[in-house]
Amino acid sequence: MPDLFSCLMKEEWRMHSTMFGSISFALFPVMIFGIVFMGSFLLPLLSVAFPAGDLAFLAHASFLLLGFMVGGFGLLGNEMMNRRFGQASLLVYSSRSLPLSERFIFTNFVVKDIVYYFFLWVLPFGGGYIAASPFFGVPLTRALLLLTLSLSFLLGLCVVFLLSSLYVRSKAACLLIVIFLGIAGGVYTIWSGTNPTLLFPPYLLYSAFSWMMFLGTTIAVVTMFLASVVLFSPEGTGLSRTYRRRLGRLARVLSFLPESPIVAKDFLDLSRSGIGIGQALFSFVLPLVVIWFFLSLLRSSFPPNGLVVIFSLTAGIIASTIYTWVTEFDSFGPYSCLPVAVSTLIAGKMTTFLFLQVLPAVFIGTVAGISAGPEMIAPAIVLCLSISIYAAAVMAFLCGLSPSVLVYDVRVLLTYLVLDGVALVLFAAVSFASSLYAFLSVFLLFPAYLLFRAAGARWDARDPAGI
Amino acid sequence: MAAVIETKGLSKVYGDVTALDSVSLSVEKGTLFGLLGPNGSGKTTMIKVLTGQIRPTGGFATVLGLDAEKEGIRVREKVGIIPEQESPPSFLTAMEYLEFVGAVRKIPDIGERAEKWFELLEFGDKKDVLCKDLSRGTRQKLMFAQAFIHEPVLALIDEPLINLDPVMQDVVKEFLSDYVRKGNTIFVSTHILEVAEEICSGFAILHKGKLLHAGSVADVTADGGHLPGFFLSLVRKGGHA
Structure with missing residues (x-):
């Protein structure tokens, strides 16, 4: 596993860095750090219009979305990868030529995405905020943000991996679950008069940390990750699909x-x-x-x-x-x-x-x-x-x-x-x-x-x- | 005879790599011309430059009297091309791909022409299969069909027999020879020297981007010589013939 993981990491890095140069790409997290670091100095001004809690809420929402997008790109982009980089040219396709199961590769692929994008996006963002926080009087305990942003990102990533694993097995089941969750959210909102996003665990953790909730959120992430691995089913290969001329x-x-x-x-x-x-x-x-x-x-x-x-x-x-x-x-x-x-x-x-x-x-x-x-x-x-x-x-x-x-x-x-x-x-x-x-x-x-x-x-x- | 391809000092540099190094070459109308060379010698780059897919960094090339750099689209309108590694689009069927080519090239009777190619290359049973699900050999047949479906006066083909079985290789070789006999020109890039000797009348050898030799196959084989031997001796000397 460590060998495949490190190769996948190298491959992801090289795929990006060969497109616009190692230094230019290496500067990407530095730029995120810099933007957040400098942007953090505006927080005292912004907090006049937006309460600090709202800004933290938006940051958590952004990282949830980042998780959605990274997950969506990684899995739904299967065909895109084939078209862009040529068939079987990526390690993710190496089960065709090496004694590695597709589930094993998938597990490594998911872990790679988590680690890679953590260092590319999450760490520079949280780091920029934490580095700036002493300058505008925010206690360093707010370093908790790094943890809760990471959890937001992981939740988004694992939800998409789970849904996309399900999607490959049964499009109808996947759609039904999404519709059910949407209706449940709507019913909850109407019934309780409370926005369901207020129950978003990473934000709750940021607002008031508790070990129980941290444990619960971690278990949810791990469960979704394991479920997506178990449900993962590689799309049928060797099938010749025919279509009428359109x-x-x-x-x-x-x-x-x-x-x-x-x-x-x-x-x-x-x-x-x-x-x-x-x-x-x-x-x-x-x-x-x-x-x-x-x-x-x-x-x-x-x-x-x-x-x-x-x-x-x-x-x-x-x-x-x-x-x-x-x-x-x-x-x-x-x-x-x-x-x-x-x-x-x-x-x-x-x-x-x-x-x-x-x-x-x-x-x-x-x-x-x-x-x-x-x-x-x-x-x-x-x-x-x-x-x-x-x-x-x-x-x-x-x-x-x-x-x-x-x-x-x-x-x-x-x-x-x-x-x-x-x-x-x-x-x-x-x-x-x-x-x-x-x-x-x-x-x-x-x-x-x-x-x-x-x-x-x-x-x-x-x-x-x-x- | 008129030259259909003419290059003068043609160069292409990618970063630190010189893919083509001041190549001057002339290909006459009505020949089946082989561009030979080891892997990485610049053959594929040459075809890309000649068809205006990429720009030279030095010199110039004319194809059918058109400037390949400035009039690349017009060159590609007139010629047929089979790139070495390209596959047809994944989610079109084989027939739809030829319809797509017909629509882009504005060929009115594309259906009839396509049927002829399905018959000649014996893959009519695959016409409604998605291109991504076709075998490599069938994809090569499809790429062959798209290159010749508009009956171009000049075709540039990168490794024409790759992935084809021996029977189909024979069909293709016969087709190419016949196509040239009708007055058309074919420019073939290959490193299969036996095939080049069998079907080509003219040839050029590229090595590390440099043109080592250009001439006729008949001259090499006149005294019982063989193209593979000639090629190997030239390339092994590193161009100091």
Whole structure:
């Protein structure tokens, strides 16, 4: 086990570091540390508007989401790994050539993800806060944050591993459990008048540490981890799946688009791989439901309708990651023998992305309608989609066809954060003033268009990755 | 005869590695031309540069009179390409992949053409199977079909017989020879020297990115010589022939 584990760690490191250089990637946790360290000095100012407890709550929610996302990338990205790095090129596939069971590899893979991302994200974040805390008068006992953030991350990771193990065995059972949990949360909220996220164990531990709760949370993490290993069932290999021809018909239906074959292919990729449903569930609906519950606790800190505004902006950022769903399948390789430019491929992916914006539009429209009334539906949808399209255009410009890996480049990530951050702050401010001003966010479509055009020219001028 | 491929001082450097080192080469129309070389000699890079997939760092290349660097898309419109390692997209069926190629290349009768290829390469029973579930050999057949389905005047093929069984290798060799007899040109990169000797009329040898030799197979075999022996002696001398 130690040998495989260390090899998996090396492989993960090299996969990232070869893409943008060892030093650049090594700086990533340093950057997280630096941002949190410096950001911590703003806490006394922020605490005027936000109670310190709320900020801690948001930090825990963020790490829960980080766990969701790391887990989702690791497992649902199976096909993506195949496409990007070639079949059987990763250690996770070594059961095909070495006397190692897939369950054994999976266990190592999960442990590797936990350790790797702990050092990449959790430790620098907690460390930055702890290092800064003496300077603004927070007692060092708040170092507990590092532990509780780690537990948040682990809970998110293990929930997704468990659900995805279940998903491979029975999609229906997995969906039923998610629906059941959603209904249970809703019923509990209505029945008790209490937001269920207040029961989130890591946050409770942070607020008032008790050994019993710590033990209970640890047992929950370990149980979910073991259950996901037991339930893990590698997807059937050696099966020849056949399908009726759909591409031609779909491309004809979409023939009004210049990149109709690429868009039609993307839709077939998403539906036949199961990644469309998996991503929609684990990378969109689930994180947003959790965010909603967390944000709703802060309702009193926002102006009227402010909660829906903030949620729309958050949903917009998460919806922009749909661009990563549609780029996960392809490197440029399979297109390199055809008269297709990288810019054409980006345009095709962006078109598919725009179609899939129906999902966030319906989601945010429903949430806004239920929580703030019908008058907030249109502003929420416009705000969410404008941010989403703008952020996706930023991603396309900065990362081309590799957004899910290039984001670990420090320069790329900082530029992404600045470009998105300016838009978020600006439109949060104006939409707080009046929800009608949310419609002003359509003006983001102009820079989005320019960025998209520039993305094509930028990535056409480089040797494409993946060939 | 007119040259369909012409390179002058063509170079490609990746970081510290020189994949192509000032290669000047000319391939005439109507030849089956073999680009030979050991592993890592720059053959695959050469095909990528010629088809505008990557840019040279020095020199230039024209393919069918087009600048490969500046008009890469137009080059790929006109030629057929079989890359060495690429597979067709995972979640399309074999037939759908050819439909996809037909849509991108704007081929109107793609269905009929595809059927001919399924028949010639004997994999019609796999046409509705997902590409990811096809065997390597069948994927190679599919890549072969996509490269020739628009009947290009020039095809650039990286290791054409890889993963094919002996019967299918024979079918493919015959097809290639016949295709050239019709006046088309085929540029084959391979390190299987016996095959090159059997089917190629012209050849060039690359070693460590440098062009060691370019000439006709007939010249080498005229006095009872063999291409493998010629190749090995040249490469072992490290290019000091």
